[in-house]
Amino acid sequence: MSSPSATTVRVATRTSPMAMWQTRKCVGLLRAAHPHLTFETVPITSLGDRYHGPLADIGGKGAFVRALDQALTTGQVELSISCAKDLPSPHDRMPGVVIGGVLERDDARDALILPSGTPPTALGTLPPGSRIGTSAPRRTAQLRQLYTGFDAVPVRGNLNTRLTKLDDGSLGVDALLVAYAGMLRLDVADRAAEILDPTVWLPATGAGIVVVEHRSNDTAMHDLLAPVTHPATATALAAERATLATLHGNCTTAASVHALLHAATVTVHAAVFAPDGTRTVRARTTGPAEHPESVGREAAERLLKDGAAQLLPAPGRQS
């Protein structure tokens, strides 16, 4: 490598317990692949971590990533680690930053959590009027579309805090809907009352995938990340992000995209939901795994042809 710090690679990370778990895993893989290099973790607290109101107030999910992007573009670090799910749609990304490493996908499904001591009950059998805590527009819309009589209640904060508050009643909800991957990472998978079927309740774009980014002109970092990339996951993510990019989705978009690989083909399941759950447009496309972007784009084009544009936020109306 020709950078001034030839043997030390600085890695930006968010500081939540889940982010720190992801960083430990990723840096462990990097150290194993490059035993002669030193990897130094640089904690970054973003506005998204400090602000506890609705994410849309501070520019959506991008709030978490912006601080990491800045650490890269200002030369404070060489790499940054994120959940693929938290990355804004490709057209909303900061120029000069690219995904270079894609770790093997963990479980992509969402799960239901009930207060401790409650007998396991599936989402569909909770009593009418149950208050279900979630903040993702995708989850709120699916909850309204697939079930009737539930009240979707916005909740945020890291998973451990939400669990404690669910159990002591201070969250004011009867159940939580969260990512199962996050539960596995924080060692609370035994709290899942139901793991939702991913072909019915669609996971988020990039769910369960940890990515490593670098400056787009930093070829040394591009090469360094090759051994930690899981090729099948990278293919799935490329397809999912191509769908999202073609939809021009943003933080207020209730859309889900999930790609599955079978031998040499990739299948993209995609859906756009009306925020109130009254309408859903779904599409499924299959094509060669060597061209994940075109399979992803085709899924989006079918969604748009079937009227998804009316459900998406109008351009310039991002809130």
Ligand SMILES: NCc1[nH]cc(CCC(=O)O)c1CC(=O)O
């Ligand atoms: N929305 C925040 C977020 N971003 C990534 C994960 C979990 C891990 C993942 O899916 O990669 C979570 C928590 C959740 O949605 O419950």
